[in-house]
Amino acid sequence: MRVKQILYLLLREAGIGLALILMVIAFSAAAPRFASMANVTNILTQISINTVISVGMTFVILLGGIDLSVGSVLALATIVGGMIITNENLSPGTAILLSVLGSALTGCLCGVFNGVVCERWKIHSFIVTLGMLNIARGAALQISNSRTISEFPDAFNDVGAATIFGVPVIFLIALAVVLAGRFILARTVFGRMIYAIGNNEEAVRLSGHDPSVYKVVAFIVCGGMVGVAAIIYMMRLNIASPILGVGFELNAIAAVVIGGTSMSGGKGSMIGTLLGASIMGVLNNGLLLLGMGDFARQMVTGLIIVVAVIIDKYRAQAFLRSSYELAPAPPREEPHLRDTGPGPRV
Amino acid sequence: MNTKCRASCAALPILALLAVGGGGSSARAEEKKPVVGLVMKSLANEFFKSMEEGARKFAAEDGTFTLVPVGMNSETDIDTQISAMENFITQKVDLICVAPADSVGLVAPVKKAIKAGITVVNFDVKLDDKALAKAGLKDLVFVGPDNREGAYLAGNELAKKLGKGGKVFIIEGNPGADNAKMRKAGFEKAAKEGGLKVLVSRTAHWETEEANTLVTNLLTSHPDVQGIMAANDSMALGVVKALDAAGKSGKVQVVGFDNIPAIQKLVKDGKVLATIDQFGPEMAANCIKTGFRMKKGEHLKGWLKTPVKLITATDLM
Numbered sequence: 325m326r327v328k329q330i331l332y333l334l335l336r337e338a339g340i341g342l343a344l345i346l347m348v349i350a351f352s353a354a355a356p357r358f359a360s361m362a363n364v365t366n367i368l369t370q371i372s373i374n375t376v377i378s379v380g381m382t383f384v385i386l387l388g389g390i391d392l393s394v395g396s397v398l399a400l401a402t403i404v405g406g407m408i409i410t411n412e413n414l415s416p417g418t419a420i421l422l423s424v425l426g427s428a429l430t431g432c433l434c435g436v437f438n439g440v441v442c443e444r445w446k447i448h449s450f451i452v453t454l455g456m457l458n459i460a461r462g463a464a465l466q467i468s469n470s471r472t473i474s475e476f477p478d479a480f481n482d483v484g485a486a487t488i489f490g491v492p493v494i495f496l497i498a499l500a501v502v503l504a505g506r507f508i509l510a511r512t513v514f515g516r517m518i519y520a521i522g523n524n525e526e527a528v529r530l531s532g533h534d535p536s537v538y539k540v541v542a543f544i545v546c547g548g549m550v551g552v553a554a555i556i557y558m559m560r561l562n563i564a565s566p567i568l569g570v571g572f573e574l575n576a577i578a579a580v581v582i583g584g585t586s587m588s589g590g591k592g593s594m595i596g597t598l599l600g601a602s603i604m605g606v607l608n609n610g611l612l613l614l615g616m617g618d619f620a621r622q623m624v625t626g627l628i629i630v631v632a633v634i635i636d637k638y639r640a641q642a643f644l645r646s647s648y649e650l651a652p653a654p655p656r657e658e659p660h661l662r663d664t665g666p667g668p669r670v
Numbered sequence: 671m672n673t674k675c676r677a678s679c680a681a682l683p684i685l686a687l688l689a690v691g692g693g694g695s696s697a698r699a700e701e702k703k704p705v706v707g708l709v710m711k712s713l714a715n716e717f718f719k720s721m722e723e724g725a726r727k728f729a730a731e732d733g734t735f736t737l738v739p740v741g742m743n744s745e746t747d748i749d750t751q752i753s754a755m756e757n758f759i760t761q762k763v764d765l766i767c768v769a770p771a772d773s774v775g776l777v778a779p780v781k782k783a784i785k786a787g788i789t790v791v792n793f794d795v796k797l798d799d800k801a802l803a804k805a806g807l808k809d810l811v812f813v814g815p816d817n818r819e820g821a822y823l824a825g826n827e828l829a830k831k832l833g834k835g836g837k838v839f840i841i842e843g844n845p846g847a848d849n850a851k852m853r854k855a856g857f858e859k860a861a862k863e864g865g866l867k868v869l870v871s872r873t874a875h876w877e878t879e880e881a882n883t884l885v886t887n888l889l890t891s892h893p894d895v896q897g898i899m900a901a902n903d904s905m906a907l908g909v910v911k912a913l914d915a916a917g918k919s920g921k922v923q924v925v926g927f928d929n930i931p932a933i934q935k936l937v938k939d940g941k942v943l944a945t946i947d948q949f950g951p952e953m954a955a956n957c958i959k960t961g962f963r964m965k966k967g968e969h970l971k972g973w974l975k976t977p978v979k980l981i982t983a984t985d986l987m
Contacts, residue, residue: 357890362916366886369915373879461714470719472904474932485915561878561911563932565904567714568879570744612887618845618873 340584340599343635347603351610358613361490368495369560371605373553375498375598377572378579379505380549382597383542385580386509386522388589389442389449391543393456394550395572397434399565400464401427401554406473406564409480416477423480427558428551434460435547439540449543457573464566473564484559494556499598501552506594518542522589579604582632603632704735704965706958707758709751709768711794713741717928717950718769721794724951725958735958738763748772755779759786765961767954769794773848777801780810789965793957795848796973809971811964813957815948817849820978821856821901824925827944827980828897829864831923836864838897839888840871841881841905850876853901853927861899869895874905882908889916897923903933903945910941929981938986947979 352359377394384391405427409419434456441452486493509515520528521535528535558564583600585592607628611621708725711718722739729737738758742750748771758766759782766783768790770776777797783790784807793813802810829836840857843850854871861868869892874881881900889895889912898913900906906926913919919941926933929947936942953976964970979985 355891357893360890363887363890366890370883370886465714470714470716472716472907472930472932474907475935557879561882561908563878563907565878568877570877608883609887609890612872612884613891615870615891 339636340582340596340603340632343632344599344603344606347606347610351606351613355610355613358610363609363613365487365490365492367602367605367609369492370609371601372492372494372498373556373560374572374575374579374604375495375601376501376549376553376556377576378583378597378601379501379594380546381573381576381580382505382583382585382592382594383509383518384449384546385577385585385587386518386589386592387539387542388522388525388587389539389542390453390577390587391438391449391546392453392573393434393438393460394546394553394576395569396457396460396464397431397547397550398554398557398569398572399567400434400460401430401551402558402564402568403464403468403473403566404430405554405558406476407467409476409558410473416479420477420480423558424555427554428548431547431549431551431554432544433547434550435544436540438547439543442543443536443540461566468564468566470566474562476558476562480559481562484556484562494559497552497556501549502594502598505597509594514538514541519590522591524590575604578629581636582629584636600632603628704764705761706735706737706961707754707761707763707766708737708739708954708958709754709758709766709770710739710741710954711769711771712744712747714744716930721769721950721954725954727951728955728958735764735962737958742771748775751776752779755783759783759788762786763788765789765791765958765965767791767793767957767961769954770797771795773798774801777805777807781805781807789961791957791961791964793953811960811970812973813960813976814953814973815976815978817852817948817978818856818859820927820946820948821853821899822860823856823978823980824927824944824946825857825860825866825899826864827982828899828923828925829860829866831943832864832866832897834865836866836896837869837892837894838866838899839869839885839892839895841884841898841900841909842871842873843876843901843905845873850901857899857901866897874900874908876902876904878904878908880908881905882912885909885912886915889913889918895922897925897943900924900926902926903928903930906933906942906945907936910936913941934986937981937983940983944980944982947981949977949979952976 357363377398381391381394405423408426409423411419414422438449438453438456441447442449483493488496509518517528517533517538521538525535557568579600580597581587581600582603583592583596583598585596607625611624616624710722713719713722722741725737725739729735740754751771752775755766755768756779766788768776768780770792773795780790780797791811791813796812796814797810802808828838838861840854842854858868870888872884874884885898885908898909900909903926906924909924910919913922913924923943924941925943926945929945933942933945937945956976960970960974
């Protein structure tokens, strides 16, 4: 079964990237003007916000948690940033700097709340962040009095529209965030601990590490990423609004899961998340260029999310099987101890 | 519980006094102000927030009645509105003003309130004519703007600017929302009369970011578009950013709806051709005034239209 083996290998190595490539080829053939530089620029612009949020979400999901508050926190962070940046007592330069700091800090503080409450009282993140979803939305509406804030400094708005050789600057920011996230996950103690906790929290505890600290930090990172996404949002659309970002948490979760990260934690990668967000963006753009109607588009997008996860199931199986069938398999370790990194190996 | 007890205890002697007073109605009116229940849509929406503030301001200035406004969490939160109606019926308020989130779903509680002897006035979004007729409430008073007419005015302005054969997009609101349907119908009517060609009509769910993404992508497949009709200003903001990015702002004409503060600068700069003001802050107040006129015995029925006004750069100078 040579062909089958090659197929397994491809699935294992490329998986979701392959799906993206196939999708791009299909749309290029079928949708007029899909494969133009201008359209590529558009897609990259459109996936930037979701990508950055999804990077933060990846940390939390790798731990087996979830953050439902990202959409609301995004709105709150834009309101804080927007109120600072439109403050007339500040010079434009100072206003921009403080606004960026304010947005990022707002996101981090919401993350502190999420993480600390989850860990101090051992409550599942689903319910804590559901609470935060309402707290942040309410706070955004309260402090803005449900008004949209606009008229930011030109220097700030220009960044959102700028491109370098057709690549939007805000996408470069998103890409930098992805690479930083990848570095943290793959190369730092913190990153390896995230995988280890997601695989087997008890084992980590028994090996003498306190998982709580890492979990709280992961929520803060997620909140901080939302703060960064808020700045990108403001740069791109030049408004801050308390009602924006509704449902963004679902887009982020979808991107992370399509990217191959397991909802039960311990398995996944940052590059996968970037590819997941790209698939969502390409799909949205391509189906529209094909002239598909609103309702059909919504159905197809939903279907693709499910199909992606089914494919990923096969990928996981292929991964296991190929390690039996191909190559002289290395001595297998117990899965939950595989990634404990610098921790003491049992 | 405790304070409630005390309050009713305190109310007892007053009631006794009133009973002794017999027909002394002027004294009674001073003791107990009429209560007005205001059932609003989502206060997260700038438009409804300003409407609620307008009603509060009116209540404070007028001083002859007590206002109890109830908002809801989201545009589609019909349950909250129905519960609010039921609570008002239980409390036996004197007047209910309702801006329905669903033009069919709210007919039943309105009927219940009227049966309980409460004056009900519908505002902002008209309850469904068929459902009203079925419930025997054909003549229920509605105070509100004609969304269709507003969209028609904006669309017409665009048609005048583009001339016959102009190619346009329609960016719709939430599919299923009544005002979204009306506005779409108004745009379509203007397009038909003005000889405009509607290239595509798609929803962006009233959202800035979604409208931005949508229009950016639509510009790729239809680069020849000359005008865009957005069913609200939040979406028009996203549309303008999409045109900016494509280097087409000012070349492609945009019309919006609602006249929110954030859009006004764009209208002045010529990036948005026109928007529609439907005078939200006064609408709820007008509804309350109408309710009291009815309570005083004035016989009103059907649709009492509130103004819609086309806003162009000259209006904002």
